[in-house]
Amino acid sequence: MAGNSRRRGAVRKPGTKKGAVVGSGGQRRKALEGKGPTPKAEQRPGHPAQRRAAAAARRAEKVEKARKSKVEGPEIIAGRNPVVEALRADVPATALYVALNIDTDDRVREAVRVAADKGISILEVPREELDRRTNRAVHQGLGLQVPPFEYADPGELLEIARNSGDAPLLVALDGVTDPRNLGAVIRSAAAFGAHGVLLPSRRSAGVTAVTWRTSAGTAAKLPVAVATNLTRQLKEWAAEGLMLVGLDADGTADIDSLELATDPLVVVVGSEGRGLSRLVRETCDVTVSIPMAPGVESLNASVAAGVLLAEVARRRRLAGRV
Template sequence: MAGNDKRRGAVRKQGTKKGMVVGSGGQRRKGLQGKGPTPKAENRVTHPAKKRADARKQTEQQQQKRRKAAETAPELVAGRNPVTECIRAGVPATGLYVALGIDTDERVTEAVERAADRGISVVEVQRGELDRMTGGALHQGMALQVPPYDYAHPEDVLTKAHNSGTTPLLVALDGVTDPRNLGAVVRSAAAFGAHGVLLPQRRSAGMTAVAWRTSAGAAARIPVARATNLNRSLKDLKSQGLMVVGLDADSDVDSDDLELATEPLVVVVGSEGRGLSRLVRQTCDQAVSIPMAGGVESLNASVAAGVVLSEVARRRRLR
């Protein structure tokens, strides 16, 4: 009988019994169990997609660091007229750079004298060094170093408007990304009696040296505030009694019929390309367009703002 035979080789030695083989459901059973869903490619350590995802993340982190460094780095206003106007306006400058061997004129003389009177350091540098510092901008031998802009809070701007003794007038920019347009709007706002300018924190130009230069120092006379959410800030202003008017080329009401001009007002200017965003357009109490001759589709954002602010100022003078 098999298993009882005492002949050599007829009985398997102890400890040599053949166990269950791979795939039988016994040995290495855990190795046969499911391991869950397959991870995404970018989560697999050795997958090329993981390497690409890590590279993108590193690039984004570097860009974020550069943006933060740019926000905290001092700005340089270049050019004789912009520098002189900024010093006249009392821009909080920290240094005036003048190229060696510069051809002096009344602007250079005035800028140096005013800077010295205000305790601003006047430093002579080689023209090549000034080229490097200004990034190749047309500096005409002069550049003014200004600290990062100190943005106001929207509530502080409104408080200042209420305490001014005149009807509040604010300007809000929706998606204006060109710092030259921002500077020009700030200059127009100051010229026509606005009490402040409101910017969204994202997707908007900031008060860089280019904006300072275009504003011709007006940014030192009128506060510029940043809102975390522009649409929410506009709703808050409405709840405090201000009317919101947006510039919209498709509106049937033109600026000549802007009856709200004498009310506490916020004028909202959109970008040149897409105009006002949908949510901001819905928040506006009224949309107005600017009457123009045929063949002209739209105006630059800063020009449009100047036209409407001029009309607001005219109506307020006549009331």
């Protein structure tokens, strides 16, 4: 009889049939259950609004990490002249380290006197201890401890510039990795009337003890901000009406023909070796070079920035006299 044959393959083995044998297996009941209210667009995985919200959160997190990663802890300014200059410039110091049995001179006496007047702790330590704290820098028996540098937000720089009463002048650095160059640029920016300095979060020096030393304390007076994406920040400033002038050895013009000097301006300075990166160069409204004598290849990034900022300041002074 059909179906009763026991020969191989005539009857399905128990447990081999797929799906429910009797009834729906509860699938119909599950299909009738509700899934709750529809979540907001920002909470739906894969939705464009959710991707935008996640990207914004990641950018905010990167900015915060970038601001914290530039300096991990207190820094020590080493050397008699740098310490005295920092104290004169009201750098927010927390302690003055003086080596035991130091040979005193006018600089040591002034440093101790100014630190005492400002209420800064004065600590006498063995020279070996000061060597360790300064990473064996040439400290000459003096070290000034400063707290981690507090970076501004890029938006604050533009607000400060606009509230100054003058045409905004900002400086952006593209990959300057030497802290001495950074300190020199900050010093030049302050000397020639710039309102702030912008650093990228990656491939850039931060404000360290070496930067403090080179800037001669001006880092305490000029705001320095960190941008997660330098190109995007420059584009945002361009949308706010600022002109972007890139300093490049292969610039399309030289600084003698810089007619934009009196406009709201961002001076963009490239790294010591490769200059401006491609995206930053393409973002600039104009690129300029510095005329030099034959046989000279290029200038140090901080020197070149100082030359361009001095030319901008000169043209602005002349325009103010008209």
